[in-house]
Amino acid sequence: MHIVVCIKQVPDTKNVRIDPDTHTLVRQGVESIINPFDLFAVEAALQIKDASSATITVITMGPPQAEEALREVLSRGVDAALLLSDRAFAGADTWATSVTLSAAIRKLGNVDLILCGKQAVDGDTAQVGPEVATLLDIPYATFVKKMEPLDAQHLKVTRQTDEGTEVWKLSTPALITVIKEVGEPRLPSLRHKMRAKKAAIPVWGIAELGLDANDVGLCGSFTQVVRVFSPPRRTDRVIIEGSLEEQVEQLYRYLKEAKVPGI
Amino acid sequence: MNYFLTEEQQMIQELAAQIAREKIKPVRAQLDEQEEFPWEIMQVLAQADLFGLYIPEEYGGMGGGILENCLAIEQLAQACIGVATSFAASGLGAYPILLYGSEEQKQRYLPEVAAGKRLAAFGLTESSAGSDVSGIKTTAVRDGDHYLLNGNKQWITNGGEAEIYSVLALTDRSKGPRGASFFIVEKGDPGFSFGRKEKKLGIRASATRELIFQDCRIPKDRLIGREGIGFINAMKTFDKSRPGIAALGVGLSQGALDLAVEYARQREQFGKPIITFQAIQHKLANMAIKTEASRALLYAAARHMDTEPPDASKLAAMVKVFSGDVAMEVATDAVQILGGYGYMQDYPVEKMMRDAKILQIYEGTNEIQRNIIGQELNKEYSRIKETFF
Amino acid sequence: MKALVDGKKCTVCGVCSDVCPFGAITVGETSVEISDECTLCGMCVDTCEFGAISLPEVGAGPAADLADYNGVWVFAEWRDGTVHKVSYELLGAGRQLADKRGVELAAVLLGHGLGEALSSELIAYGADVVYLVDHPQLARFTNEAYADVLVDLIHKKRPEILLAGATSIGRSFIPRVAASVRTGLTADCTELDISEEGLLLQTRPAFGGNVMATIVCPNSRPQMATVRPKVMRPVRQPEHPGRSEVIEVSDGIFQNRVEVLEVIPEQDQTAKLTEADIIVSGGRGLGKAENFVLLEELAQLVKGAVGASRGAVEEGWIAPSHQVGQTGRTVAPTLYMAVGLSGAIQHVVGMQGSKIIVAVNKDREAPVFDVASCGVVADLFEFIPAFIRKIKQERE
Numbered sequence A: 001m002h003i004v005v006c007i008k009q010v011p012d013t014k015n016v017r018i019d020p021d022t023h024t025l026v027r028q029g030v031e032s033i034i035n036p037f038d039l040f041a042v043e044a045a046l047q048i049k050d051a052s053s054a055t056i057t058v059i060t061m062g063p064p065q066a067e068e069a070l071r072e073v074l075s076r077g078v079d080a081a082l083l084l085s086d087r088a089f090a091g092a093d094t095w096a097t098s099v100t101l102s103a104a105i106r107k108l109g110n111v112d113l114i115l116c117g118k119q120a121v122d123g124d125t126a127q128v129g130p131e132v133a134t135l136l137d138i139p140y141a142t143f144v145k146k147m148e149p150l151d152a153q154h155l156k157v158t159r160q161t162d163e164g165t166e167v168w169k170l171s172t173p174a175l176i177t178v179i180k181e182v183g184e185p186r187l188p189s190l191r192h193k194m195r196a197k198k199a200a201i202p203v204w205g206i207a208e209l210g211l212d213a214n215d216v217g218l219c220g221s222f223t224q225v226v227r228v229f230s231p232p233r234r235t236d237r238v239i240i241e242g243s244l245e246e247q248v249e250q251l252y253r254y255l256k257e258a259k260v261p262g263i
Numbered sequence B: 001m002n003y004f005l006t007e008e009q010q011m012i013q014e015l016a017a018q019i020a021r022e023k024i025k026p027v028r029a030q031l032d033e034q035e036e037f038p039w040e041i042m043q044v045l046a047q048a049d050l051f052g053l054y055i056p057e058e059y060g061g062m063g064g065g066i067l068e069n070c071l072a073i074e075q076l077a078q079a080c081i082g083v084a085t086s087f088a089a090s091g092l093g094a095y096p097i098l099l100y101g102s103e104e105q106k107q108r109y110l111p112e113v114a115a116g117k118r119l120a121a122f123g124l125t126e127s128s129a130g131s132d133v134s135g136i137k138t139t140a141v142r143d144g145d146h147y148l149l150n151g152n153k154q155w156i157t158n159g160g161e162a163e164i165y166s167v168l169a170l171t172d173r174s175k176g177p178r179g180a181s182f183f184i185v186e187k188g189d190p191g192f193s194f195g196r197k198e199k200k201l202g203i204r205a206s207a208t209r210e211l212i213f214q215d216c217r218i219p220k221d222r223l224i225g226r227e228g229i230g231f232i233n234a235m236k237t238f239d240k241s242r243p244g245i246a247a248l249g250v251g252l253s254q255g256a257l258d259l260a261v262e263y264a265r266q267r268e269q270f271g272k273p274i275i276t277f278q279a280i281q282h283k284l285a286n287m288a289i290k291t292e293a294s295r296a297l298l299y300a301a302a303r304h305m306d307t308e309p310p311d312a313s314k315l316a317a318m319v320k321v322f323s324g325d326v327a328m329e330v331a332t333d334a335v336q337i338l339g340g341y342g343y344m345q346d347y348p349v350e351k352m353m354r355d356a357k358i359l360q361i362y363e364g365t366n367e368i369q370r371n372i373i374g375q376e377l378n379k380e381y382s383r384i385k386e387t388f389f
Numbered sequence C: 001m002k003a004l005v006d007g008k009k010c011t012v013c014g015v016c017s018d019v020c021p022f023g024a025i026t027v028g029e030t031s032v033e034i035s036d037e038c039t040l041c042g043m044c045v046d047t048c049e050f051g052a053i054s055l056p057e058v059g060a061g062p063a064a065d066l067a068d069y070n071g072v073w074v075f076a077e078w079r080d081g082t083v084h085k086v087s088y089e090l091l092g093a094g095r096q097l098a099d100k101r102g103v104e105l106a107a108v109l110l111g112h113g114l115g116e117a118l119s120s121e122l123i124a125y126g127a128d129v130v131y132l133v134d135h136p137q138l139a140r141f142t143n144e145a146y147a148d149v150l151v152d153l154i155h156k157k158r159p160e161i162l163l164a165g166a167t168s169i170g171r172s173f174i175p176r177v178a179a180s181v182r183t184g185l186t187a188d189c190t191e192l193d194i195s196e197e198g199l200l201l202q203t204r205p206a207f208g209g210n211v212m213a214t215i216v217c218p219n220s221r222p223q224m225a226t227v228r229p230k231v232m233r234p235v236r237q238p239e240h241p242g243r244s245e246v247i248e249v250s251d252g253i254f255q256n257r258v259e260v261l262e263v264i265p266e267q268d269q270t271a272k273l274t275e276a277d278i279i280v281s282g283g284r285g286l287g288k289a290e291n292f293v294l295l296e297e298l299a300q301l302v303k304g305a306v307g308a309s310r311g312a313v314e315e316g317w318i319a320p321s322h323q324v325g326q327t328g329r330t331v332a333p334t335l336y337m338a339v340g341l342s343g344a345i346q347h348v349v350g351m352q353g354s355k356i357i358v359a360v361n362k363d364r365e366a367p368v369f370d371v372a373s374c375g376v377v378a379d380l381f382e383f384i385p386a387f388i389r390k391i392k393q394e395r396e
């Protein structure tokens, strides 16, 4: 079984900066972390590997320094890593990102399962997983919290919905996007850490993927960010202090005036 | 400070620090309060390959030495020496096998210890034999293809949790110190049971229990090495393990220092942060000096000891004494700097102070360590012909 | 990237070559050839009377047939045989967009055996037309069936705008629709408008709500967006006229690679975070699992849900399905009450879209007060029971 996990390096939410001219993210100087949901995806893949014999390839599309994220994941026990990096990939929307990722997965070949995080905590769209699946023409399930292979060609997944849970059966190859409940990400091991340090990580650009510069990155994107701004801060903050009765009375009145349904 | 560690040694530090930060720190107060054995953390350490740092690669280990093991222990100890003691004690239990075990014994037990699949423990102390190891009463009597063990071991770290025990017993009472031998006893062996878990001042995440042998029957191939070398094995084991206790001390000191400095910078009295008071600055300075000195001595000594030098016993005792005493002092000072808050369980320094005390007691009290150093000096200088006057 | 020539249509007349400002077009033997000098300005496309030249559909150049797309669509969701609230909200927003554009507003209803009432309701909330597809394969939601039917409708009817709720259904299958029809998709919008050029201006939070971005989809159609529930205002106009149109799809559309084995509704009403108007959330300050009873009581009283910080979930006091925040759920109820919760950034990003945030904490310095619209500095164990009594008292 060959599993591909897609991971994304994201800026630590605590400090984010947007280039006012290009409206693109400025990552330099901001600490990068691996998208937390992608660590769940890696964990899910490793659990499958623990239980059977799977090979796991982790891929990311990003700037050269995204290699760091790949090594970090290698140190947790993933077998191989692949960096998709090219100036032409810059500024991709989810479509262009998915075009690139799916081209790489197609080139890797013989992939049985693709795992993604539920969403990336920066772009926050949750679109890349489903779009990659669509471009690869394979079935997918989102927001999965549990999964188990049924037989060689089928997978059973439990997914979290707004209303409860659903159990789906998918034929493989398939793509799954996972949530926290798939399992607490394990820490690195020393052996894997040593291996990760030395591992050769191939870098593929448009040439290796056989893509045209116009199909990827900003050029290949359908959506365009025209304005980025900070959300208006709350300026009307009320602090309620005083005796317990006063506080209860004040809050009750506050919510009543705001016409909160149910109060 | 740059101690010129290799890339791999730095990786060990990083990894152990990550585990300490992410897995130990958040639960240390709870483990302490509930006196809970940290099985989950043991599994994390196992998965991280840290149990095998000092075990040769042919037995499934990472092929490092004392220094590598100490680097990991130090980082874990920054968060909690109760957890770190449980980890280090498995090494203490495995060393007798590593040092004097047969090839079969090594093949059978070390890979499991290295993988953290089974914990080991070291059974020496008895109610009447503490500092005076020669006072042990546990006996092992040969009975055909078996040995029969009788007696009790007291305060054994990892007792009841570990599955592999290196146990010292008398095989020939008449030979005195030359009549003691080490045996491997496994949890589940007939006639082997445990006493209740001890209630302790500190390191409450570690489990300390009595080992009870009542006609405990074990196959004769559980004898480590040969009969009569038990005491030598114990002493050589301590030479390897005492630096680990020192590493616990260095880690604890650093942890306490970190908290004290951070606290002193933000706590304000008389209108300014207390770190601006010279009395506090000097206390912090002394804590920092001692902590760094104990680390420097440990790293230098550990490197040296990994070359199997003749003065290993002296150095092992030195590092154990020094960093144990430093840890006790630094932890006490940290409580002082935090004042009343330091005395409350809401802040971790109270636990550190309770924990630190053990470092001066187990694996040979610090008085005994000084005895060893003194005796070694006596021997050493007796060989020197030249006079220093 | 350069303009594309359809060799079958090109008559090698050479008109395009003459108008090209960049001299990028040469006349070959059987068709014109375009060099890398092409800037995709589109002059040639307009002049070619045989329609032999086109611009690539992606990227900078406008697609030729944008004008063929017309009308605003709302994907209508339903649960248990009734329309989901978010669809009414979308019709409210869609109505305004459609009026600005001067086009029809349509609701698309996919399902099996859905009653007539649903269509009338959708019309009453502003739809001019309801496109209804009834098929057994649509009785239960799957990405493929829903997406592929919707894609089929888009190909047939060509809407210029398509809105769907950013629910667990919308967020799951709409990306497949967008990728299949090869268009852009903006996620989780909180604001929609029409620009002077007639483009849909889609504004959405990103980076966990720390940044807002306005996004357009200039060169492909439909312009697609998922819209966060509870943000847009539903407007019921009982007199609004509208029609309903049943659309047949061929069985061949369904691929059957996914089978829904089980649908298990959440039994715990207080775990329905995304639907609730009020969420009462607890953190480590609650001290132990038993104390969540306090929050449950308050939640039940106001028909709300119970949320939790990661801390409380990690302590094992409450199930992970209640977790709000970066690795939990993102919620935006009318009222979010953060009780005994410090307000770590990872929690805040999951709830800062809420209309009103009330923080109850005895530590006046707790960061949660920075995001709160109303902060109550009090001991939760005194305040919450007193607040419950107050609500009960007022109701009597």
Ligand SMILES: Cc1cc2nc3c(=O)[nH]c(=O)nc-3n(C[C@H](O)[C@H](O)[C@H](O)COP(=O)(O)OP(=O)(O)OC[C@H]3O[C@@H](n4cnc5c(N)ncnc54)[C@H](O)[C@@H]3O)c2cc1C
Pocket (backbone or CB within 6 Å): A006, A007, A008, A024, A025, A035, A037, A038, A041, A059, A060, A061, A062, A092, A093, A094, A095, A097, A101, A115, A116, A117, A118, A119, A120, A121, A122, A123, A124, A125, A126, A127, A128, A129, A223, A225, A228, C184, C185, C186, C187, C204, C206, C207, C211, C212, C213, C215
């Ligand atoms: C402020 C802002 C708003 C944006 N809004 C939109 C929008 O509405 N629509 C749109 O199409 N684009 C949008 N983008 C662009 C979008 O962020 C990028 O396309 C990004 O590369 C992927 O989208 P995401 O971060 O939302 O990932 P998601 O779709 O949320 O990611 C889901 C999963 O896909 C995988 N994945 C995502 N990116 C990568 C990668 N680079 N390499 C490997 N795996 C990956 C991971 O497994 C991840 O967990 C926006 C960008 C910004 C800066």
Ligand SMILES: Cc1cc2nc3c(=O)[nH]c(=O)nc-3n(C[C@H](O)[C@H](O)[C@H](O)COP(=O)(O)OP(=O)(O)OC[C@H]3O[C@@H](n4cnc5c(N)ncnc54)[C@H](O)[C@@H]3O)c2cc1C
Pocket (backbone or CB within 6 Å): B089, B122, B123, B124, B125, B129, B130, B131, B132, B154, B155, B156, B157, B158, B200, B208, B358, B361, B362, B363, B364, B365, B366, B367, B368, B371
């Ligand atoms: C938490 C804990 C865990 C332990 N884990 C283990 C374990 O895993 N395996 C194991 O075998 N043992 C273990 N021990 C036992 C430990 O090693 C002994 O407690 C230690 O060696 C001291 O022995 P004692 O307690 O009997 O003190 P004693 O020997 O009775 O000493 C009492 C005091 O007299 C001093 N003293 C004794 N003799 C001399 C002397 N000659 N000169 C100067 N001062 C002297 C000592 O320093 C001490 O201050 C553990 C103990 C504790 C508390």
